[in-house]
Structure formats: structure tokens, C-alpha cells
Amino acid sequence: MQQYKILAINPGSTSTKIAVYTNEIIDFEQVIRHSIDELKPFTTIYDQYDYRLQLVKKALLDHYIIVNSLAAVVGRGGPLKPLGSGTYAVNDSMIHDLKRAVQTEHASNLGGILARGIADQNNIPAFIVDPVSVDELEPLARITGLPEIPRRSLFHALNLKAVAHRVAKDLNKDYTALTLILIHLGGGISVGVQQNGKMIDVTNPNDLGPFSPERAGAVPSYGLLNLCFSGKYTIDEIKKRLIGNAGLMAHLGTSDGREVESRIASGDTKAALIYEAMAYQVAKEIGAMAAVVYGQVDGIVLTGGLAYSTILVKMITDRVKFIGPVIVHPGEDELKALVEGALRVLRGEEQAKVYE
Numbered sequence: 001m002q003q004y005k006i007l008a009i010n011p012g013s014t015s016t017k018i019a020v021y022t023n024e025i026i027d028f029e030q031v032i033r034h035s036i037d038e039l040k041p042f043t044t045i046y047d048q049y050d051y052r053l054q055l056v057k058k059a060l061l062d063h064y065i066i067v068n069s070l071a072a073v074v075g076r077g078g079p080l081k082p083l084g085s086g087t088y089a090v091n092d093s094m095i096h097d098l099k100r101a102v103q104t105e106h107a108s109n110l111g112g113i114l115a116r117g118i119a120d121q122n123n124i125p126a127f128i129v130d131p132v133s134v135d136e137l138e139p140l141a142r143i144t145g146l147p148e149i150p151r152r153s154l155f156h157a158l159n160l161k162a163v164a165h166r167v168a169k170d171l172n173k174d175y176t177a178l179t180l181i182l183i184h185l186g187g188g189i190s191v192g193v194q195q196n197g198k199m200i201d202v203t204n205p206n207d208l209g210p211f212s213p214e215r216a217g218a219v220p221s222y223g224l225l226n227l228c229f230s231g232k233y234t235i236d237e238i239k240k241r242l243i244g245n246a247g248l249m250a251h252l253g254t255s256d257g258r259e260v261e262s263r264i265a266s267g268d269t270k271a272a273l274i275y276e277a278m279a280y281q282v283a284k285e286i287g288a289m290a291a292v293v294y295g296q297v298d299g300i301v302l303t304g305g306l307a308y309s310t311i312l313v314k315m316i317t318d319r320v321k322f323i324g325p326v327i328v329h330p331g332e333d334e335l336k337a338l339v340e341g342a343l344r345v346l347r348g349e350e351q352a353k354v355y356e
Helices: 046-062 092-099 109-120 157-170 221-228 235-242 248-252 257-265 269-292 310-320 334-346
Strands: 005-011 015-022 025-033 072-076 087-089 126-129 180-185 189-195 198-202 299-304 326-330
Touching: 005 046, 005 109, 005 334, 015 046, 015 334, 025 046, 046 109, 072 109, 072 334, 087 334, 092 109, 109 126, 126 157, 126 334, 157 180, 157 189, 157 198, 157 299, 157 326, 157 334, 180 269, 189 269, 198 269, 221 235, 248 257, 248 269, 257 269, 257 310, 269 310, 299 310, 310 326
Parallel strands: 005 072, 072 126, 180 299, 299 326
Antiparallel strands: 005 015, 015 025, 087 126, 180 189, 189 198
């Protein structure tokens, strides 16, 4: 088997995670931390490019990685324009949109830029894989009761698509032949249904769906209107109420599922009620996604950090197992998911897509 050494880069708000893999085997992984003081001089995310690039290069030297031994560099895809799923070659059009933060300012916008910066010096390909703006919604899934507010596709695409590939491999099935309901259980919760390799419907965890450890999910619209116009909150404060200070955090003062379970074990009935309510809402959304495909489901896949919770998984499973088999792939290994996407292209299993 041909050996491909791949560098993966995942920039976050206060860290840059990197890893080098040889095929599916990890050589090393490192989290490069960035303090608030170190980032303070930079006005925009893109202004951090040279600073982070030098730190990545130093980490490679520290681990005796010769850059010209790499077959490819793959970065976390930022919120680009809506696009189909897959592995994309980083091109000039993508760099342009990442630099100007075409959808929003986010540290992940640096993923493709950093990948290209290292790859170009060594004449090797640079890729991104399944950014959050993957959009494969069917026309029916976009329509709401207000024409000026269609549903948008923004979700945990990297993890859900990677897990779908792994499930297909585990089942020895063609990835495009499976119909799966996929659920990312993390600080935000994405629930989607994938058919013929495309996520034809999905909940944007910032807008709709179940509440989660940190996000409100769908809430009654009249109640939200009254809150917005109560005069008690600015628009930024409302946004924080919906994303960050909502869900488990709002009800229980914590977004840590382990702490919630510890409270439940100690007899905290409120914690038990709220935790079950979250599982209940996830199960309802799974049922809704099953209706999209007329109940013809090959599997229901639970992934993300909260999929390690046997309590939560059981509460969800008990309500949805009548729909289809429940498959659990706990955790969210983004660096590995990036490498797997690059490998599919290098091995000729997929064609690298072109961003336009």
C-alpha cells in the first residue's frame, strides 16, 4: 500500500490543532495555544496568518517532520459559500473568500489558507474537507412560512460526513447507497438525514432543532419576539441567550454533560428532567427526519462528545429504535476526519472538487 504522509491543520479561536498522519496512522498531534495577549495585536482573523504559520512550521521542526516528505496538507474549511460535500482543492477563489470571510469571521477561515501556504512551498496539493457551509438540501427542505426567511444549511458537516463514511465501511456498504439519520451530539446538536450521499435535510443548530448544552434550538416565536422587544436586552445579549447561554447552561448553570449526570446520580430531579427533555427533543427530530425518507432508514448514527454518555444514548435509543438500528460512534476527531477526506482523493476513491 502506498504511504501518504499528510499534515492536518484545525485553527480555533485560541488554538491551532495540528497532526501528521501516515495513511490512517497518527505520527503526532499537538495543540498550539494562543493567549489573548498574543492575539490582541491582530485586527482580523486573516491578520493572524503569518503568526500561526510560523508556529505550525516550528511544531513540524520540533517533531522532526521534513515538510517535503508530505504528500498533502489539509485544513479545516471555514464558513464558505454554500457548496456540496466532499474534499476541495484550495484554489485562488477559495483563498479570496476565506480572506474576506464571505459568511462570517471565524478562525476556521485560516484552515485552507494555512494549508495552501505550506503546500505551495513544496508543490503538493492543499485541501479542505466538508466545511460547515455544506448545503445539499432538497428544495422542499428550504421552505418556511416566511418566504424571506428560508431554512439554511449550516451544521457539523465534517464530523457527520466522516462518520457516515466510517459506518459505510463498517457495514461493507456503498456510502451513496445508505440512508442514514446522523446526529452530532455536542455543544450544539445537528440532526440530518443523508440519502444517496447527500444531506437532503438538516437542522442548523443555531436556528432550529433540539436544545443542546449551549444552544436554545427551536423556541416559540411569540415568546422570542416578546423577549427581543422587552427592552431588557440588546441584540448581542439576545444572541448570547440563544447561542452560548442557552440549553443546559440556561436551565442548570452548566454545559458539561458529566456534571449533569453526576447531579442526576445524586438525586437532582430537575437535572434529570432537563436532561431527558434534551434527549426527548433529539428523538423527536430523528422522527421528523425519518418522515423525510418515508421511514426507509438503514441506520441512526449518534456521534459527538455526548455520544459517550450511556444515559443520554439510552434515552434517545429507547424512543427511536423502532425506526432503525442505532449505531454509536462517540467523539469528534476533526483532524482524523480531515486526513480521511484527503486520503480518499490521493487514493483515487474521489475526485477533488473545485470551489467556484
